[in-house]
Amino acid sequence: MDKHFSRFILKALAAATLLNCAGMAAAAEADYAPVTDARLKNAATDDGWLMYRRDYTSRGYAPFKTIDTSNVANLKPAWDWKSDFDMGHEAPPIVNGDYMFVTTPKNNLIAFQASTGKQLWKYEHDLSEVGLKTICCDVVNRGVALYGDKVYMATLDNHVVALDAKTGKVIWNESLNAADVGYAMTLAPLVVKGKVIVGVSGGEYGARGFVEALDAETGKQVWKQHTVPLPGEPGGDTWPKGAAETGGGAAWLTGSYDAETDTLFWGVGNPGPWLATLRPGDNLYTDSVIAMNPDSGKIKWHYQYTPNDTWDYDGTNETVLTDITYKGKEHKALVSASRNGWFYAIDRNDGKLIYAEKFATATSITGFDANGKAITDPEKRPTVDKEVFTCPSFLGGKNWWPISVSPDTHMAYVPTLHTCMTMKGAAVSYKAGLPFLGETFLVKRDPAFPNHWGSVQAIDLNTGKQAWEFPSELPWNGGMLTTAGGLLFSGSADGYLYAFDAKTGKVLWQSPKMASGVLGVPSTWTVNGKQYVGVFAGWGGGVPIWGGEMAKDPKVRNIPLGGHLYVFSL
Template identity: 60%
Template sequence: MTSRRPVLKTWLFGSTLLALATVGIAAAQPAYPPVTQARLDNAGHSKGWLMFNRSYAGDDYAPFTQITPQNVGTLKEVWSSSKVDIPNGFEDIPVVNGDYMFVTTPLDHIMAFNAKTGKLLWKYDYHVPKVALKTVCCDVNNRGVALYGDMVFMGTLDNHVLAFDAKTGKLLWNVSLEKPGIGYSISGAPLAIDGKVIIGSGGGEYGARGFLAGLDAKTGKVLWKTYTIPSPSEPGGKTWPVGAYKHGGGSPWMPGTYAPSTHELYWGVGNPGPWLATMRPGHNLYSDSVIAMDPDTGKIKWHYQYTRNDTWDYDGVNTPQLINLKYDGKTYKAIVEANRNGYFYAINREDGHLIYAKPFVHDLSILGIDKTGHAINNPKVRPALDKQIFTCPSFLGGKNWWPGAVDPKTNMAYEPTLHACMTMKGVPVSYAAGLPYLGETFQMKPDPASPNELGSIQAIDLSTGKQVWQRKTKEPWDGGAMATAGGLVFSGTTNGKLYAFDAKTGKILWTSPDLGSGIIATPISYEIDGRQYVAIWTGWGGVWPLWSGKLGTSLANTPRGGQLHVFALNG
């Protein structure tokens, strides 16, 4: 993650200029089924797609069997939205409840469609003040919404949380969590649990001290706020030099996961600040970690740190996916994650102890795992002032934020993967509110182990952590993955095509036509009236065109603008 000052632009929906207001499209709306806690607890079995990663387990797995390896070749587009002329990356994961589909776009616009017909039901265009865009790191993303009761919730780049009437789009409340322009931003989707809306901050590249907040869903009242970089008086506070915690980064900028059976919340925490680790000796908790929390109070119960004293921007925000795992003859309630540091992890979610960690990309930064179950940093590839290093993976990681999928039938995880390296060099830096706080320069480089292939999607056996199959591409694989009970894995690529793979073998079974722009979002699937649909946003942007340097030249002319595409079987 790095700094950028994006330009706020007026955007067009089709040919009509959108006003900065809620617009109701039709008086007669479909019935809206309230989203109860019981429905959220069982979202994995829903006909819709009720939250960012489909279920609290974060598995991006749809239990639908209508579309199969035998018939996926007849998949066709049944509706699409008008093109949204915003030249930034579309990273939203649509959320579907009944006939309603809710989507967001860059610069914090939200729309509701009829999920069956594509009819626009309502839209709301939030005005992002220019001061907020000073400290937006990596494109002006909005990754989605949460549902609870009859409401829809969205975070904004200027650190607000908004609640809407799901049926009409009427704004119900608007709460600010932090001032804009001083380092903070919100781009991730919220998570709704037991009448609370939980959301995390971004801003680690600006020295913003990361936090998670729990808000009352009905009123927006902030019920708790937990900083993910502890003060000296809190557990973990002594892992920082004196005073460094105030600007320590550690932003929990992606949504977490939740176990209803134990009422425990799991959330990933981002990179420490500044990037240059020689300025902050110590383990630097809870940066680059997954933390277990009480969602009622925000209290941290345990943690596991993927990369101690991180100096490569390896982050820890990738989705902590919840599974029941059998490994080495023992059964565990586990978290699995393909981490930015290049290792695939399985962690005991009952106590935070490591089960296993296996490399899934070429890795020079991490030498292995020590006896305590933690990564061993390679001292030879740690930058310092005037010391330049070369290492793999790059600061974008072996896998960035885009979700992987977990399939309980195949017992595999499907991971979008980057194969790229970097040079890094330490430079002097001091903290100033609203300015980048890195202390390192960097440049993306090809991976010498895979010089002609920048991306792949791979399947990993959950019982061993070992790769089962992999399909590589010349370009990066920046889109998320979804698995279905029909034996398929769906994922899109930078060439603007959505693919369906055989979940067991990785064979390509279906390829969409060119959808007009690169894909960096995650597909979803839902059922209405007995028909299974697959939906995906196109819209090239995000981190790759901003920070890939010469590695990104082949994609420099990729068309921009977003469009939502929905597919179903022919006939």
């Protein structure tokens, strides 16, 4: 062969190789589809699971039918992964295409191939200089948000970190507040119209709560809305002089968004200190849902679940957007199963109460006046001289673990606790970084449920009444997931993922025994037409720490710890 021709062939081959390599690299980058505003708005129909509760309505419902009531019994483990921590694992798998993102306690963030479990990258947030002494109820994290080609995580030391979704490289890292003085963040961010929106924890430490929006590209603050107003601000007159500055009102769970009315909804937690005699008044906007303008954070309206809360009933539970027909009238509603033991339907356009029905034993709140304001029993209010017995306990009829709403059955599915408590007032003064409670308490068994600490129950959305119940001897702390396949998925404290018939509550499948009890929130996604269901097992959170007689129950005390992610498919 002519040597000049040989050189030509070699150069051509080299050029082709370079082009091929460049093409492969471009293809590798191209397989991560940017998460646009349009995709977030239409997340309900996406093949992935793009945000904490799948879409802006927070329903926790997926339209997938590959796994259904006829074949769910054939569900098998697809892959699994063990984390480095033996404590509460609460985050759902967040999936875009074949990329999965999960967070662990202490702010590790790991990316996997969603279909195989191959680890792609890992980010470990540096907490070495942080004492974490003001983190309430375990050093947990509830997941990430996606936007563009970035993934966002809020941290225990009050940072929001943006990383390249394909590589894990840090793009920006913004500090919102100092650590170890009462503030922390454990929630999954929510992205709305190019803004990364987060809320702060710290109601047990006298932190003054806030919701904050950051520019998704730069991390710079766009707005900050405090949840406890100061004197002279709307609602400021519901606090005694000097109390609002340490008034609590943490906003520690992810909100919802109504694109039709351009309204952001966020739950607000308990006031501080816990003992209400120290802060007479309604104490807005604690124990409330607030409706905000997502462009400015300005509050449009509020509804308060528990005025002048003295039982730590919070109002942070997820705000689920759904349409209901109540007594023949159609409503654009927001529904929530509150810690105070009542299931609420609220008009999401104006904040007016549609109905409230008990879903657990509830003695602190006895009913509602003509304006929809809760009526509380003064005999159930503790003082420094009076101990009370009341229901539910401060852990709530339901704690943070989310409900799901199915448009197919028109039911809400509620992970329920059956506990009461004794509570008594105590002297307290505020000091930054120390607990700010003013009450002693002990969780006890609900006398109406002598044989089980928890249950899964379905609630008819049009009436607020129970449709079916699955009792559990152990507390039920797993989040809920429903699908168009007629299924309800949720994990149990003794380490199983269950699939229920969403209409009847019949158990159709139970996973192999997992390494630990489930606190995690399940999610589901499809890759190349194959449907997967994933959940974290990893017992921890508030129940082992504050669970009183429930935590001392040998069957609860012996729930094994250990973080382990499980993925199932047919």
